[in-house]
Amino acid sequence: MTTSSTHCLIRLHQEHHSLEDYQGGVPRWCSGCGDNAILAAVQRLCRDEELRPEKTMFVSGIGCSSRLPHYMKTYGFHGIHGRAFPVAEGVKMARPDLHVFVNTGDGDCCSIGAAHWIHAIRYNMNMTVMLHDNHVYGLTKKQASPTSPIGLKSNTTPRGSELEALNPLSVTLGVQNVSFVAQAVDWVPEVMYDIMSAAFRHRGFSFVRVIQRCPEFLPKMFEPWLHDPQKTLLLTHPDGLQLSAGLTKTYKNQQEHDPSNIDRAREIASLDDPIPVGILYRNPKVPCYEDLRHPAQMRTPEFIRAGFEKELDKVTVWPDEDLQTQRAA
C-alpha cells in the first residue's frame, strides 16, 4: 500500500547496501572465466536497485554457472540438474514479494532442462534469467553441449560434434508468451550491466543469454571477437540500449533495433557473426502466470485450515462412522 509523504519519511531511514553486502565468498571459477563478469554485473545490479538481500533469491541448476548463488550473500537455491526453472517458479508463486534470479548454463538449460525452459517462457513469471553460455560442459571437463559449434572436439565428440548448435535466442523467441529476450557478451561488461538492468526492470520472464568465455577448455573460441570490436553488433534504440560515448567510440558497429518488433528480433537472433548484443525483444503486455493465478480469496489461517480439512477428510479413516456422517452433514 502506498502512502506518499509517509513513505518518503520512512525511506529516509532505509538501509543502503554496498557491493560487499552482496558478496558471498571468493569465487572458485577459473581465472579469466566469464562467470566472474556476470557475477560482478549482478552484484552491481543488486546494489544499484537497492535490493534487500533477504528479499532476493538466486536459483540455479548444475554446472559451473550454477555455483553463482554460493557467491551471493542473498538467499539461494543450488538445485538439481535442469530444474532451476521449476524451483524458481515455485519460489515466485509462494513468495511473489521476492526478487527471483535464475542462473543456468547451456547444458543445464538447453539440454536436460529444455522442457522446463520452454514452459517457463510460456508461464512468463516475473524473474530474471541468465543463461551462462560458454558452449561447453566445463564442470565435467569438456563435453559438447547443445550450443557447441559443429566440429567441436571434446571428450564426448573426439572426431568433432556433428550437429549444428542450438540457438537459445531463436528458441526463446519462438515460444508463445515470450516477453523479454536479450543477448550480452562478457567482454562488454558495461552493456551486460545495462541489459541486466533492463531485464530486471521488465515485469515478466526476462531471458538474457550471456555469451561467455571458458579459458580452460575453449580458450581460443572467442578470440576473433575479443580483438575486433567490429565483430560485435550493438543494438540500440530509444526504448532499448543507449550507449555511452566511450563505448560508442570503441564499438562502432551499431544498429538501431526496435525491441517491440519480434520479426526483426528473430532475424537478428539468427546472426552469429557479428554477434548481436542488446535487447532483441520486449513486450510488457504479456500477462504473468502468478497474476493470472492470483487467488481472489485472502489466504487467512481459517481459509488455509478449511482447505486442509477438506483435503484430509478425503483420506481420513474415521474412528466412528456416526461422527463422519455428522461431520459430512
Next chain:
Amino acid sequence: MDMATKFQEQFVFHLTGKRHSEELEPIDAVNLRPALLAGFRDLTRLRYDFPVVLVEGGAEGGPVQSLSSVVDNLLKQVAPRGIEGERLRKHVLKLEREIRALVAQGETGPLSGLWSLATAKFASEADETPGKVLAHTGAALEVDGEVLDCTRDMPALLLRHLWQAAQAQKARKFHAEGGALAVKLSDILRAAFVRSDAGRRAESLKASVGGPHQDIFDFTAMSKLLRKAAQDDDLPVARRKRIEWALAVLRSQQFFAPPEAARSSPTTGHHAFCFDDCASAVAAFRKRLTESVELVKAISIAELEADGRYDEAKHDPLFAEFDSSSLGPADMVAFPDYLVCIAAGRTDAPENAMLMEVLSSGLPIKVLVQTEEVLEASSVGDGQIVFGVRGAQLASTALGLDNVFVLQSSSSNLYQFRERIQSGVGYNGPALFSVFSGSAAPASLLPPYLAAAAAMQARAFPAFSCDPAAGSDWASRFSIDDNPHAGEDWPVDHFAYSDEELQRVSEQLAFTIVDFAATDRRHARYFARVPRSHWNANMVTVEQWLSLGEMEREGKVPYVLAVDENDVLQRLVVDARLMQAARRCREMWHRLQELGGIHNSHAERLLAREKIAWEERKQSEFANLKAEATSAAAATTAVPAASAVSPAASAAASAEAAPAERPSEEAYIETIRCSSCNECTQINDRMFAYDANQQAYIADLGAGSYRELVEAAENCQLSIIHPGKPHNPDEPDLEELIKRAEPFA
C-alpha cells in the same frame, strides 16, 4: 407605410426594445424555435446518446452506455446478418423507440424492467409473436441498470454512478492490501504464541488438533516434552503492543465497509461521503482527520513490521510525531473521495467562495455544480442582461487554480464525456464538474436535451476540460476540441427550406447565443417578429452584424431566423442589449480558443516575427552568395600563392585540434571494458584492484614490478592493460620486457 418607415420601427426596437407599431409582433405567445432546430421536434424518433444506462457491475463497454449502443450490441449477438435477422432487428429497434418514449414520459427503472414494460405493450397487440420474440431477446441482454433520460437530475445521478465505481475500486484495493497486512500481522502474533510457553500448554495443543483425535492423544505428556524446549516469548512487549495497535486500527477503520457489505453496496462505508454542499463535506473531513492519521500511521507501521524493517531507534520518533501535518494530499489518495453535488440555483456567493477554497486546498473532493441560467437579468439596471456570471463562470475561475481537474459541459454532452468524467473522478486531487442542464421547463421551449445541446452549440456554455494528470503544459491539459467547429466564432450548419414559390432555397446558418436566447420564453422581450412584407435589405443576420465594424452597423438591424409550429420561416429582430451579451459571449469564446491553442495571439505574433526574421536572413544569405560568386569570378584571373601552403596549414590545424591521446609512457587499464575475470588481481592484488563496480584499475604502480605489469597485459584476454614504460630503470631484463610490452602500447 413605406419601407423606410417600416425599417425605422425595426431600428427603434433594436435600440430601445420598445415596439411602436402593431406591425412588430411580440413572440411571448408564439411557439417559435430557431430555424436550425426545426428538424428536431420528436426526439423519441431519433437514435442518439440518450437515454443512457448506468450499467451495474463491471460490464464490457464501460459503466455508462447509451440505450442505442446496448441495443446494437444485443442485435450483433442475436440477429443474424442479412435478411435472416432483418425481422428481429425491426422489432428490437421498434422496442428501443418505445423504451425511449416511455422514458421521455417520465418512466424510470432498470433496463430489464423497461424492456418488459415495452414488450408487454407489443404483446397486447393483435399479433403476439413479436412480444414473445422480444421477451426472449431481452433475456439475452448482458447489461442492466438504471435508465436515465437527459433530465435535470441526470448529471448528478451519472456522476454519482461513476464516482461509486471509482470508490468501489479503491475499496477493493484497500481490502486486498490492508487485508494482506492484517493477515501478516496476525501471523507474527500467532507464530509468537505457538512458540511461547502458553502456546505449548496442554489445552492449547489440544485446541490445535482436530476434534475426533483429541481423546486418543496425551496432550499433557506432549506439552511436557515441548515445554522443555520452549523458548520465551520472543516478541518484545513494545513490538507486540505496536502490532496489536496497528491490527486494531486496520480492523476498526470506518472508511471502507467490510468486503461482504461492500459487495452489496460498494461505496457505503461506515462514514458517508456524499454531500449537498462544500461546508458539510469540509466539516466531515475535519472530523475524520484524526482517524485518517491513525489509519495512515497503522498502515505504515504494518508494512514495516510485516517486512521486518521496523527499527525502533529510527521509526519510533518518526511515528511519535506523526500527526495531521504529516499527511499530504497524496496520502489521501487511498481514502474514499468526497462527492458534493450542488443543485442548480444554490451557487450563491458564500457557497462559491467555499468551493474555491476547497478546490485550492487539494482535498480529495469531487464537486458537481449544476447551472440552469446562462443569460440572466442584471441586478444593476432594469432590462439589462448579463452573460456568464455566478455558476456559469465557476469552471473558468477554477482554471486559475493549480492542479484541479476541471470539466465544463452541457448535460447533453455528458455521455460523450463519460471517459473524461471517469478520469476526473479517478484524479488524485480535487475536481470540478460544471454542467448546464437546461432551463426549467416552463421557461424553455425545448426539451432539456435540446436546450442543453443548444447552449453548447451557441457557445453560451462551451465544453472544455483541463486534466492536470495529462501533462505538465497547457497544451496537454486543456481541450476545447469537443465543441462543434471549434476554430470558428459560431458553428455553421446547412439550412434548406422552400420559398413562397415552393422553390428549394439553401443557405449556411450560424447558430449563435441569440438563437439560444430565442428558445427561452423569459428572453422573449428582446425579440420582435417582423412580417414577411416588412423584410428588407437592412436586416442582417446576427453573425453578419457582429462581424461588422461600429460604423458599418449604422442603419443595420440584426435578426435571427426562426420557425413557428407550422414550420413557417420567421425573422426576429433583436434588441441591442441582447446583442451586447452576444458580443461578450464571443469574446469569452475567443479567450477559450486562445487557451486551447486556436488563434493564439502570442503564437501568431511570434510566428509573424519569426517569418520576418526568416525572410531577412534569407535575403542576407542570398546577398552574401551573390557577392561570393562575383569575387570568385574575379579571382579566376590570379593564381593564389597561398593555395600550395594551405593543405599543410590545415593538417597542422587539425593536428592541433585532435584530442590529446593518453601518454603511452604511463601504465593504465581501460577500466570500463574490464570483465572482472581476476587474471590481473591474481598476479598482484596490490598493484591491481577492483573499483566500486568490480572493475580493475591500477591501484599502486609501485606495488609491483614492470614484469608483473607486462605479464598481466599478456594474460588479459581483452587486452585492456597497457604497461607503458618502466618506472625502475634498474629492473632486470628490461629490454626484453619492453619488447613484450610493445603490442599493448
